[in-house]
Amino acid sequence: LGTVNAKGPQDMIVYVLNRNGRVESTNYRTIQNLTNQDVPEFIKAEFADFYRAMFDRVMEIEKMSSIVTEYYWDMGWCDPCSSDPVPLRELRELGCEWLKGNDNDRPEEGSTFITRLHVRYDREHFPEDIVFQETGDKQFIQGRYIIRHPWRGKAKNEEGRAYFAGLPKRFEEEAKTTAKLTGWPIERIRAKQAGYKETGKNPDE
Structure with a gap:
């Protein structure tokens, strides 16, 4: 790792393409972010800040000694697809020489996997270069942070009144979850929630 000229910790994102399964470190602990968490509506407009704070919090808890698996997926399958699949030509240029087929085809399901790892390191906490290994694990990993927009109409029956109640x-549960994930003061989170609920949009907009 390039720590000789570094002034303080550095972040590094590692992408690994392979055909045998998820990749992790053998000489440092590899973990996953908490996922499938309900968060407040205002997070949509502040997701970059939210994610940075969450990663900072993970590094604080882990004492900056672990590597985070942020994503692991099959390059030949997605549901839904956030963008067009990477064609075979580009994957071969990245080193996936085992892939056969026309340049513009997408890879076959189960033929190529991608692992995204995020590490924050310095000389004290990462004295050795990271050593990677294929695990054979093919359980997909992605962070999911769920925003459930409440109905802002009027209650017209008992079920509606129970919903609003x-x-x-x-x-409050969403606020506590966000505070736990990010370390943000819960009073700040509640204030942003209140502003968003009153206007139906981000209170800072």
Whole structure:
């Protein structure tokens, strides 16, 4: 790792393409972010700040001694696809020489996998270069942070009134989850929630 001229910790993102399964470190602990978490509506407009704070919090808890698996997936399958699959030509240029087929074809399902690892390192916490290994694990990994927009109409029946009565508890659970993930003061989170609920949009907009 390039630490000789570094002034403080550095972040590094590692992408690994292979055909045998998820990749992890053998000489440092490899972990995953908490996922499938319900978060407040305002996070949509502040997701970059939210994710940075969450990663900072993970590094604090792990004492900057672990590597985070942020993503692992099959390059030949997605549901839904956020963008067009990478064609075989580009994958071969990246070193996937085992792939056969026309340049513009997508890879076959199960033929190529991608692992994304995120590490924050310095000389004290990562004195050795990272050693990687294929695990054979093919359980997909991705971070999911769920925003559930509440209905802002009027309650016209008992079910509707019960729904609105349950919202404060839900909002509080979302606030506590966000505070746990990011380390942000919960008072700040509650204030942003209140502003968003009143206007139906981010209170800072």
